[in-house]
Amino acid sequence: MQLDLKKGSRSYQLAILIVIIMAVFVVRLFYLQVIKHGYYVGLANNEQLKQLVIPAKRGEIYAMDGTSPVPVVLNETVYTVFADPKVITTSKEIIDTIQRVAGGNARPNLEGLLAKKESRYQILATKVTRKQAELMKNANLKGIGFQEESQRVYPEGQLAAQTLGFVNSEGKGQYGIEEALNDRLTGQDGLLQSVTDVSNVPLTIGNNNINKPAKNGDNVVMTVDRNIQAYSEKALAAGLARTKATNGSVMVMDPQSGKVLAMANLPTYSPAEFNKVQDAAAFNNSTITAPYEPGSDVKTLTMAVGLDKGVVGPNSTYNNTDSIKVEDRTISNATKGQTGNITFQHALNYSLNTGFVTVAERLGDGSNITLQARNTMYDYFHNKFGLGEKTGIELANEAKGTVISPTDEDGGAVRYSNMAFGQGLDVTMVQVCTAFSTIINGGTQYKPTVLAGTTNDDGSVFTPAPAKPAQSGVISPDASNTIRIMVHDARSAFYASSDRKGYYIGGKTGTSQTLENGKYVDDQTVGTYLGYGGDSQATPKYVIMVQVSGKHMNLAGNTDAMPIFTDISNWMIDYMKLQPKG
Amino acid sequence: MQTAGRLSSRVSTTAREIVQRRHRPDYQIALYMGLLMLLGLIVMYAIGPQRAHVLNNAYGTDYYTSMYFFIKQTVSLMLALATFIALALIPYKYLKKYAVKILFAGLGTCVLLAIMGNLMHLPLAQCSLGACRWFDLGPLGSLQPAELLKFGLLVFTAGFLGMRLQQGKVNDLHRTLIPLGALMLLAAILVIGIQKDMGTGIAMVAIFASMLMVAGVSRKVGVVLLGTALALGVLMIIIAPHRIERIITFLDGDTNDSMTVDDANYHITHAKIAIGSGGAFGVGIGNSVQATGYLPEAINDSVFAIMGETFGFVGLTVILMLFTALLLRLLKVADHLPDPWMKLAVAGVFGWLGSHVILNVAAMIGVFPLTGITLPLLSFGGTSMIFIAGALGLAFQLSRYTVHGSLNKESNYENPSSRRGLGRPRYASRGSTPRA
Structure with missing residues (x-):
């Protein structure tokens, strides 16, 4: 621009001044708009971009009631009542209303909370029902608001508490199926994101607007049968009351599918009030989380291996003494005096350790538990039966347990002689039940499962989960048939009178020592009982495993665990409407 | 000095004749003014409906139609243009007289x-x-x-x-x-x-x-x-305590951005947010979000910030260049006017326009405290627009009397002693000395 201003004139000076000021402005604008652009876009988005999370409904959990699913975990909407003490003028009225309507859900010392004028948010009551919230809203109290949230409700109360788990205050599943299937149950929250004007009205400006609907979580159906579960819990509680044991677990499994029908654990808790639990041990589903030394139950598995390998038969005999020497150790029997040439059935009946050490020896060269014997046992126990490995059941915190391999320096003949009668290995009940089911069902291994399938949103249509792959021929059908008969005979030898006539029931006791810090303690044994039942010799309908224990308590399989098995077994016959045969 | 004096004396005679003869006005003044007014009108068209919506919401009425502010601004512009033309045509001697x-x-x-x-x-x-x-x-x-x-x-x-x-x-x-x-x-x-x-x-x-x-x-x-x-x-x-608060706010600078409505820093923070979020090229006409109620005085005092959001760095630079050009034109006219009244009147118009632009923009970009002043020609508001257009109309009229060439009397006014020998009153023949 040609200005013709005389250099040094006042107009010239003013022109210079203006140009300098404008140049400063442009530099400042460059700083604000180009260099700090991201920062200010951030500030702008902070206030302009409103995000509304559309919460996904958490999936409900169903149990089976015979053949149809029934809900055991549902959702309900509850409200948190909060106040802005700064704007409240009618404290007295508010306190009266909330205490009258919310009762025990009102927080203590409401006067004190409302007196905190400088704070803008005080929670006055929690977990208020919709009806209560409406009553409060209708009172037209100024300065109080309601925040909606969803909480779990348990129509069956404490039923299967450890199997279900609970949902913590952050909405995350903890323990049980809630934790294991948390992602499926949670679903995917939807998101509504929009630029809004100052009064939060969405605008169509910009390209940051998102409208993603929520994807509700799956409703999952457990294989657990609500009636079997309820009865198992009842029977277990009664059994613990009889024996004064403090802890107990029961697992009921369908041996023909691996489906878990019940998992009962005591002590238990109420998932609705999980936050009142003092000892978190109550959350654990011991049937899958607590490896223990299984004891004599495992003799059925050792026998099955011997039968499958053809090294022993039910009527083959060996010379029993009250103890047997393996390398530098001497292994004694709990029951003495059954000496002489006896059958392995006899050894199973009396749970003679020596008999099963002998089976292990026969898997080797006949008198030593050779590497070949140990490899064979490891192959069956670990690789085929799945002991010492997670089963993959759909529950949180499953433990692996330990089965020491023959190549380990601790995996010598002494170790394997012990393993033959159930010591020197750590396993979980679900592993034992699965292995036991395999050897009595004809030799097919089904993966244990608690997940029966899913339902649609309102729970009316049940879609079964695809069957997990099963491994047949784990042991031969003949060996399976033989061990099933042997286990039946072992029970019948002493407890035939406990079972109802016309049904085919088998079982094995176990009394195992407890390890504490790697050492056996003398004053504490765990009593277990592992058995099956059904209406025919060929096809067992259920497997039941019972375990009872207590601090400083010597509990035995036969006196303490077995009656609980018998109780549940006899009830199962009625529940499953099994008809007596010959 | 003597040489300069003689030279001046000779030229001043010529000047008087040229002053008497009117020539074409400086159309650039009208051009820059018109462009700025047009820009203001465009922005008012874009953000007026949002402003109306915000006000209707705030007062719970539907008094403001979506075209309310655009129409009002158009009316103001028409009045302003009329004033501009009037002041450009009414002989300046009447202004001197009254x-x-x-x-x-x-x-x-x-x-x-x-x-x-x-x-x-x-x-x-x-x-x-x-x-x-x-x-x-x-x-x-x-x-x-x-x-x-x-x-x-x-x-x-x-x-x-x-x-x-x-x-x-x-x-x-x-x-x-x-x-x-x-x-x-x-x-x-x-x-x-x-x-x-x-x-x-x-x-x-x-x-x-x-x-x-x-x-x-x-x-x-x-x-x-x-x-x-x-x-x-x-x-x-x-x-005045509110001024202290504004100064403190200003001194906090960019480090204390506030998102709280009743905070002293809120206005200036949001002006900067609007400007900063515009980026290099702006969000485009009609896409301003800050105008939907976040930025106070969006159509009045803060319109520069909204333009920053809308047109970006490039747009604001152009706007500042238009203002600069207009201001420099005014200086040029003032510089080339031989008559003191005319010269000072145009200098006053320069001061008026310049101070408004600088005070407003400086506050919006956070380099000077807020003073609550409109941005000339762009802000919504009739009085300010009409008067500034009138002032520019006067300058436009006076631009017809400029003298070009090597003439520059300013140095003489600066040093009264050099004028003593030249005889005065120099402009007595025009008889237009104000009688105060």
Whole structure:
């Protein structure tokens, strides 16, 4: 621009001044708009971009009631009542209303909370029902608001508490199926994101607007049968009351599918009030989380291996003494005096350790538990039966347990002689039940499962989960048939009178020592009982495993665990409407 | 000096003849003004509906239609253009003649406003927080008498100072500086003191200052005047707590961005958010989000920030360039006007426009405290637009009397001693010396 201003004139000076000021402005604008652009876009988005999370409904959990699913975990909407003490003028009225309507859900010392004028948010009551919230809203109290949230409700109360788990205050599943299937149950929250004007009205400006609907979580159906579960819990509680044991677990499994029908654990808790639990041990589903030394139950598995390998038969005999020497150790029997040439059935009946050490020896060269014997046992126990490995059941915190391999320096003949009668290995009940089911069902291994399938949103249509792959021929059908008969005979030898006539029931006791810090303690044994039942010799309908224990308590399989098995077994016959045969 | 004097003497004779003969006005003044007005209208079209929506929401009415602000701005623009044309056509000699009356009208309406508002609390005076700045004329809109006062000061001072200039008494304490200082003080009391309008007050000081500067006030006097003005400014700040708050806010700078509505920093933070989020090229016309109620005074004082969001760095730079061009044109016209009245009047228009632009933009970009002043030609608001257009119309008319070539009388005015031998009054033949 040609200005013709005389250099040094006042107009010239003013022109210079203006140009300098404008140049400063442009530099400042460059700083604000180009260099700090991201920062200010951030500030702008902070206030302009409103995000509304559309919460996904958490999936409900169903149990089976015979053949149809029934809900055991549902959702309900509850409200948190909060106040802005700064704007409240009618404290007295508010306190009266909330205490009258919310009762025990009102927080203590409401006067004190409302007196905190400088704070803008005080929670006055929690977990208020919709009806209560409406009553409060209708009172037209100024300065109080309601925040909606969803909480779990348990129509069956404490039923299967450890199997279900609970949902913590952050909405995350903890323990049980809630934790294991948390992602499926949670679903995917939807998101509504929009630029809004100052009064939060969405605008169509910009390209940051998102409208993603929520994807509700799956409703999952457990294989657990609500009636079997309820009865198992009842029977277990009664059994613990009889024996004064403090802890107990029961697992009921369908041996023909691996489906878990019940998992009962005591002590238990109420998932609705999980936050009142003092000892978190109550959350654990011991049937899958607590490896223990299984004891004599495992003799059925050792026998099955011997039968499958053809090294022993039910009527083959060996010379029993009250103890047997393996390398530098001497292994004694709990029951003495059954000496002489006896059958392995006899050894199973009396749970003679020596008999099963002998089976292990026969898997080797006949008198030593050779590497070949140990490899064979490891192959069956670990690789085929799945002991010492997670089963993959759909529950949180499953433990692996330990089965020491023959190549380990601790995996010598002494170790394997012990393993033959159930010591020197750590396993979980679900592993034992699965292995036991395999050897009595004809030799097919089904993966244990608690997940029966899913339902649609309102729970009316049940879609079964695809069957997990099963491994047949784990042991031969003949060996399976033989061990099933042997286990039946072992029970019948002493407890035939406990079972109802016309049904085919088998079982094995176990009394195992407890390890504490790697050492056996003398004053504490765990009593277990592992058995099956059904209406025919060929096809067992259920497997039941019972375990009872207590601090400083010597509990035995036969006196303490077995009656609980018998109780549940006899009830199962009625529940499953099994008809007596010959 | 002697050589220069002789040269001047010879040229001044020519100048008088050229002054008498009008030529084409400086159309660039109209061009820049028109472009800026158009930009303002476009932005008003884009954000007016949002502003209307926000107001309807706030007051729970549907009084403001979506075209309300656009239509009002269009009407204001029409009136402004009419005023521009009127001031461009009405011979300036009438302004010279009625300068005192105009000044008294400005002072009088301000006093009237103070009486009606501050003393009688009549609804005709629009007040907020004890500051009454507007007459509420109902359906006709509202009128800000301070604008009239500004115009009055401009035409009066052009005459008074022009006369002293011719007398060579620009730096005379008793005859020039004290009377002018008294006038300035009176205006300051009315505008800054009573109306609590620091922005308009500063603009008036800037008008005075530009005229004094171009009139050639000595550096010594300039420094004294500047010092006095600063001292008074500090006094004004001390007596009004809201100004201290604004200063503190300003001193917090960019480090204390506030998202809380009732926070002192909220306005300036949001001006910066609007400007900063515009980026290099802006979000585009109609896509301003800050105008939907986040940024206060979005269509008035903050329109520069909204334009920053809309047009980006490039757009704002163009707007500032348009203002700069317009201001430089005014300086050029002032520089080339031989008549002191004309020269000082245009210098006053320069001070008026320049101070508004600088105060407004500086506040929006966070380099000067908020003063609550409109951005000329762009902000919504009739009074300010009409008066600034009128002032530009006057400058446009006067641009017809410029003298080009090597002529530059300014150095002579600066040094009265050099004029003594040349005989005066130099412009006596035009008979237009104001009689104050």
